[in-house]
Amino acid sequence: MSAGIIDIDYVKYACTCGLLKTLQQLYFCRYCSELRCSFCVSHEVDSHFCGKCCENLPSPEARVKKNRCVNCFICPSCHHELSTRIASKQPATPEEAKATKRTYYLSCLCCRWSSRDIGLPDQTSATGSWPKRKTFMQDKEFFKRKQKEKIISYTDKTGITAASLRKRIGLPEDKPILKLKNAVKMVTPSIAQEDIDDFDEEVLTKSINLLEITSIDQRLLQPDVQPVEMNMIFPVQKMLSIKRSLRCRSCEHNVSKPEYNPNSIKFKIQLFAFYHIPEIRIVTVQPLRAGVPAELLIKFTNPTQHQTTISFLPFDTPIEIKESTAEVGGSKGEDDTSDLDKSLPLMKVIPSGAKVMALVDSHLNMSRSSARMVTPRPLDVSINCDVEIPSSTFILPPRDDAAEYDDFNEAHNIQDDKKLVIWRKSNKAFIKLIVTPKEDTSIGTVITAGFTMSHLYTNTITSVAENKKPQKFNHNIKLILDLGKSVGSE
Amino acid sequence: MPLYEVEKSVIVLDIGTSFTKFGFTSEPAPRSIYRTQVKSKGQIRELWDYRDAQDLYDMLVDFFHDIYFKYALNSPKDKPIVIVESLLCPIIFRETLAKVLYKHYGVSSILLLSSHLVSLAPLAIDTALVLDVGYKEAVCIPVCYGMPMIHAWQALNLGSQTIHKHLQMLLNEKNSGAQNLSEMTLEDIKVRCCFVTKKSRAQQLQTLKPQIEMCPEIKYPVKGSTTISVCGTTREKAYEILFDEDADHLCLPTMILDALMKVNIDLKHQLAENIVLIGGTTMAMGFKSRLKEELLCHSKEERYKKLNIKCFKFHTSPSKENYAAWLGGAIYGSTDCLNTKAIQRRNILKKRNYLIGRI
Known part of the structure; x- marks a missing residue:
């Protein structure tokens, strides 16, 4: 995820699954209107590509190629990528210079290992012609092919099958091929040996050069051979990488889907929480002392195109987990999910009445999607600071990119509670909260405050599908703020 | 295709x-x-x-x-x-x-x-005594006609981890600067320098003045700045911990013999002649031959007299162990x-x- 300036983990949002994440690490499923994180979405392989040459492969082809790139190699010595180099051999005579072609070899720019170190001959073409190590498996396939070549079929050419020929001549039906196929070839069992000679007397007298012996990582890079000596190592084909698409487990809609092209870093679908949930940052906090109220300034930013109202609730406000029924968005409704849900008691009806959300006990629900739902866990946090919850609410105007550059447009017709809102500009507002660290906190403990933010969310997804007005509802999120360490008295 | x-x-x-x-x-x-x-x-x-x-x-x-x-x-x-x-x-x-x-x-x-x-599947056999020496422990379970004999299982806290600790101790004796080598470094020293020596040499190494010629010393670079010397005795003795009897007179070879003691008398000889070694630690040079030597030696002890086994045979896996x-x-x-x-x-x-x- 994005590191650096925007990924500061002082403010954490509680995901629906109970994990604490920063806003940048969260997704927001617009169909269920819930926060999702990498832990509680299901990951799927979208496309295969090579990270070095950026070639993308369809997944069946990738499977055939054993998830490895044909052209790119990694260094068997240091696992770095190998680069193809042009051999710089000076021709002895001008005639020779004309006649000789360019040759290539592989070289590691990290550890200086090169394909010449193991005596691999230089290649005439840059890609595709690198010799492969003969493995046990390849040998076996070679033999199979040889055996097949021996039996030459003439019937294909004449159109007469063996069976019809037999009938014509009047021979009884025979199934020699079938028999061959069904007959299980008995494997010869291994025979145990009494004489073992795995001790090399030479080791007692010969001094060894450490540089000639491979390390365990170098050995395990080639699991089938596991070479012991440095001159046995061989360039390894680079593993392919994948692009992942992420899917919400409850409604099976994508929350993130990348573009197919490996060069593109854009997404087809990107439902990051960053675009939907108000962002909160700590501006400043007065020194925190046990039992003494302190002012806390936090900045709210509305990233959406719709005006929102934000109110505060105590931290321990229960948040209901909605289990959306399958027909949201009208994409599906064929399986037994909806029937099952209807048979269960409906426990909550969302206001503005478009959709019925059933609060279903996740244990009872046998449906396919909910069986894979991540059961929410209790928040792993200890709150040692009380937050005075303001009773008033405030409004955040929609995001306006043009306003960012407008220094003079200070006029806004919003009636604010002056005690709550300190300053505002376009879609941002500074909010003052009073926090009191608990009496028994010792000096130097990290003060953690928490509250529940309720923001008015405008869901536009159903309005597009069904030509309705966008539905608005309050969405509650628990927030955990790391306010730094407490200090002693003045 | x-x-x-x-x-x-x-x-x-x-x-x-x-x-x-x-x-x-x-x-x-x-x-x-x-x-x-x-x-x-x-x-x-x-x-x-x-x-x-x-x-x-x-x-x-x-x-x-x-x-x-x-x-x-x-x-x-x-x-x-x-x-x-x-x-x-x-x-x-x-x-x-x-x-x-x-x-x-x-x-x-x-x-x-x-x-x-x-x-046992790669070997196409169904009866064998399987000894798995891994990182944390060594586990020995006899398998008879495709059925693991759970009642005869033996496990000991012997594996790479024990060897690494032993190696660290041996290195500390000779080098002052080798106090805290990482597990990875110790593993690398073990893999590249150490081997399982013969029983005759091991016995000599036990004595104060060994009458054998030591194998050459190796200078092993650590972190690019210091060098520690891995001397001949260390190289040979690193694996010895597997074959030294502990306080309960147990070690790797006795595990096999104890497991044999617990199985049916008809199977004892068959299992002794079908020993399969798996796990990364068994890949060390000289491990198999040493284990055989030790087995033969221990089987002559009083406690294993009842077994009356004179011959141990080992399978060679088509794969790496x-x-x-x-x-x-x-x-x-x-x-x-x-x-x-x-x-x-x-x-x-x-x-x-x-x-x-x-x-």
Whole structure:
């Protein structure tokens, strides 16, 4: 995820699954209107590509190629990528210079290992012609092919099958091929040996050069051979990488889907929480002392195109987990999910009445999607600071990119509670909260405050599908703020 | 080979304490062998150093995420998986593993295989005494006609970890600056410099003034700045800890003999003549021949007189020993076993709901 300036983990949002994440690490499923994180979405392989040459492969082809790139190699010595180099051999005579072609070899720019170190001959073409190590498996396939070549079929050419020929001549039906196929070839069992000679007397007298012996990582890079000596190592084909698409487990809609092209870093679908949930940052906090109220300034930013109202609730406000029924968005409704849900008691009806959300006990629900739902866990946090919850609410105007550059447009017709809102500009507002660290906190403990933010969310997804007005509802999120360490008295 | 003819390959996994073997069914070697580590919250942790079930659950989720999206490059949903594990695997690990795979990743079925049993598959035999020497422990279980003899199991706290500790101690004796070498460095020294010596030499090394010529010393560079000397005695003695009897007079060879003592008298000779060694530690040079020497020597002791075994025979695996169990899993996974013996997800879910309904 994005590191650096925007990924500061002082403010954490509680995901629906109970994990604490920063806003940048969260997704927001617009169909269920819930926060999702990498832990509680299901990951799927979208496309295969090579990270070095950026070639993308369809997944069946990738499977055939054993998830490895044909052209790119990694260094068997240091696992770095190998680069193809042009051999710089000076021709002895001008005639020779004309006649000789360019040759290539592989070289590691990290550890200086090169394909010449193991005596691999230089290649005439840059890609595709690198010799492969003969493995046990390849040998076996070679033999199979040889055996097949021996039996030459003439019937294909004449159109007469063996069976019809037999009938014509009047021979009884025979199934020699079938028999061959069904007959299980008995494997010869291994025979145990009494004489073992795995001790090399030479080791007692010969001094060894450490540089000639491979390390365990170098050995395990080639699991089938596991070479012991440095001159046995061989360039390894680079593993392919994948692009992942992420899917919400409850409604099976994508929350993130990348573009197919490996060069593109854009997404087809990107439902990051960053675009939907108000962002909160700590501006400043007065020194925190046990039992003494302190002012806390936090900045709210509305990233959406719709005006929102934000109110505060105590931290321990229960948040209901909605289990959306399958027909949201009208994409599906064929399986037994909806029937099952209807048979269960409906426990909550969302206001503005478009959709019925059933609060279903996740244990009872046998449906396919909910069986894979991540059961929410209790928040792993200890709150040692009380937050005075303001009773008033405030409004955040929609995001306006043009306003960012407008220094003079200070006029806004919003009636604010002056005690709550300190300053505002376009879609941002500074909010003052009073926090009191608990009496028994010792000096130097990290003060953690928490509250529940309720923001008015405008869901536009159903309005597009069904030509309705966008539905608005309050969405509650628990927030955990790391306010730094407490200090002693003045 | 046309693209559409490719069979659906199934992941085979052998989660060892130190290294995880990963590959697909009906392949002769694992695709990759890598350290059983999980990167969680910015630090690298060993998977088996879990605190509790919840901690293990989270680590396993990360661990399988790597397997599916870094190595297998496959979506896990509705696909079977083959897991090779020791019979002595803790219940908590097995249950959490099942929870992660069925619930979090939604695999269709899991085929759990016993590592001792399946490692006989590549050898095409059904009776053998299997000794698995891994990182943490050595486990010996006799397998008779395809049935592991659980009552005869032997386990000792002997493995790479013990060797590493022993090696550190030996190095400290000779080098002042070798106080705190990392496990990785010790492993590297062990792999590149040390070997299992012969019994006659080992006995000489025990004495104060060994009457043998020492093997050459090796200068081993550490972190590019210092050099520690790995002397001849250290090189030979590193593995000795496996063959030294502990306070209870137990060591690697006695494990095999104790296991033989516990099986039926008719099977004793057959098992002694079919010994299979698996696990990465058994790959050390000279390990097999030394074990045989030790076995012959210990079998003459008073406590094992009853056995009356004069001959020990060892099998040579077609694969490297460290992935012998994996290879067995790959063979089993490519047979009908996968459809008949695997635990289906729908059955598990039904049972779970049934249980909840009862309560």
